Amino acid sequence: xxxxxxxxxxxxxxxxxxxxxxxxxxxxxxxxxxxxxxxxxxxxxxxxxxxxxxxxxxxxxxxxxxxxxxxxxxxxxxxxxxxxxxxxxxxxxxxxxxxxxxxxxxxxxxxxxxxxxxxxxxxxxxxxxxxxxxxxxxxxxxxxxxxxxxxxxxxxxxxxxxxxxxxxxxxxxxxxxxxxxxxxxxxxxxxxxxxxxxxxxxx
Amino acid sequence: xxxxxxxxxxxxxxxxxxxxxxxxxxxxxxxxxxxxxxxxxxxxxxxxxxxxxxxxxxxxxxxxxxxxxxxxxxxxxxxxxxxxxxxxxxxxxxxxxxxxxxxxxxxxxxxxxxxxxxxxxxxxxxxxxxxxxxxxxxxxxxxxxxxxxxxxxxxxxxxxxxxxxxxxxxxxxxxxxxxxxxxxxxxxxxxxxxxxxxxxxxxxxxxxxxxxxxxxxxxxxxxxxxxxxxxxxxxxx
Numbered sequence: 273x274x275x276x277x278x279x280x281x282x283x284x285x286x287x288x289x290x291x292x293x294x295x296x297x298x299x300x301x302x303x304x305x306x307x308x309x310x311x312x313x314x315x316x317x318x319x320x321x322x323x324x325x326x327x328x329x330x331x332x333x334x335x336x337x338x339x340x341x342x343x344x345x346x347x348x349x350x351x352x353x354x355x356x357x358x359x360x361x362x363x364x365x366x367x368x369x370x371x372x373x374x375x376x377x378x379x380x381x382x383x384x385x386x387x388x389x390x391x392x393x394x395x396x397x398x399x400x401x402x403x404x405x406x407x408x409x410x411x412x413x414x415x416x417x418x419x420x421x422x423x424x425x426x427x428x429x430x431x432x433x434x435x436x437x438x439x440x441x442x443x444x445x446x447x448x449x450x451x452x453x454x455x456x457x458x459x460x461x462x463x464x465x466x467x468x469x470x471x472x473x474x475x
Numbered sequence: 476x477x478x479x480x481x482x483x484x485x486x487x488x489x490x491x492x493x494x495x496x497x498x499x500x501x502x503x504x505x506x507x508x509x510x511x512x513x514x515x516x517x518x519x520x521x522x523x524x525x526x527x528x529x530x531x532x533x534x535x536x537x538x539x540x541x542x543x544x545x546x547x548x549x550x551x552x553x554x555x556x557x558x559x560x561x562x563x564x565x566x567x568x569x570x571x572x573x574x575x576x577x578x579x580x581x582x583x584x585x586x587x588x589x590x591x592x593x594x595x596x597x598x599x600x601x602x603x604x605x606x607x608x609x610x611x612x613x614x615x616x617x618x619x620x621x622x623x624x625x626x627x628x629x630x631x632x633x634x635x636x637x638x639x640x641x642x643x644x645x646x647x648x649x650x651x652x653x654x655x656x657x658x659x660x661x662x663x664x665x666x667x668x669x670x671x672x673x674x675x676x677x678x679x680x681x682x683x684x685x686x687x688x689x690x691x692x693x694x695x696x697x698x699x700x701x702x703x704x705x706x707x708x709x710x711x712x
Contacts, residue, residue: 413526
């Protein structure tokens with residue numbers, strides 16, 4: 273069988289932009305949607321795998337993420353599909369994990385819950401960010417995260433990949449709540465400052 | 476609320492780990508605050524999306540694409556059928572209290588002389604009564620179930636057809652292309668080998684002729700020397 277676009281983890285050059293594909297997919301064009309799948313599935317799958325570890329759940333979530341995307345395609349920002357999809361994936365994966373473990377009481381998963389808690393509510397003044405550019409600065413982002421202190425990195429990871437909130441982290445690490453908050457604030461400030469200096473990030 | 480506090484909440488929201496109370500505060504700020512820092516929110520959201528880009532990229536199983544495609548077709552058909560149902564419900568149903576008489580003229584029910592009775596009041600022949608009772612008492616396959624099955628089957632058939640059309644058509648086209656290519660290639664190879672055979676034939680036949688000539692020359696020489704030696708032996712005798 274033919275190898276899919278982007279199957280090697282990199283974005284294969286496709287003449288159509290995300291917004292063009294998104295517009296066609298919104299018109300029920302399944303081939304355009306397939307192109308978007310080929311483009312984004314490696315990035316999305318890697319994030320899911322980082323959160324859930326087991327392959328079976330990761331595959332199940334990947335399918336669900338793309339179905340939500342398809343179902344609510346008109347809710348996505350055409351100029352910044354990358355951020356929309358990554359944040360959707362993260363929300364969906366953490367929700368799946370919380371429901372699976374049953375430690376947290378969550379509302380019933382229904383249409384409105386999905387709309388307000390799983391679909392990211394992107395700022396109306398967000399800058400465009402393309403997948404190609406994000407992959408170009410992959411190494412730099414990795415180095416920036418490595419540059420954080422161990423504590424900052426750990427807190428960030430607990431927030432981002434484990435989905436814990438401030439109180440949960442405070443209890444887990446046995447440190448005061450303001451300390452948790454300040455670690456996250458400093459870490460995000462450092463990352464944002466450094467990201468602003470990257471050429472590809474600025475388009 | 477001061478700007479610093481707002482930004483703190485933004486970060487938590489963008490990273491996705493804000494507690495319910497803070498999220499509610501932030502939501503009301505988004506709606507009411509004219510000076511809400513939308514630009515900052517956008518920046519933090521982009522940053523949050525960039526964090527996983529440092530991960531090692533893993534490719535999902537290739538078969539998953541087909542699974543997504545199949546589910547997607549099902550979903551699309553579901554949406555389409557829902558839309559159809561909606562439009563059917565929205566269309567006004569034309570009702571009429573009129574009947575058509577034998578000559579084709581419309582007459583009202585009152586004029587027709589018919590009395591409207593409920594279904595229970597209608598007297599049925601004995602056979603029909605029995606058959607109706609047995610239907611009620613026995614295990615009945617509800618007509619709704621049949622409809623659902625047939626709709627499901629139709630849906631599956633359509634889905635499969637769509638799937639085949641879009642996926643296998645591509646493969647068929649590429650296979651046909653490959654066949655054409657290989658046919659062309661084999662034709663070229665055939666012509667080249669034919670030319671080679673012709674070339675070899677002429678080359679070897681030319682070589683053969685020249686060898687034959689050489690043999691003839693040698694034979695002639697041999698004949699002469701043989702004659703000379705026999706002459707010598709005769710002279711000796």
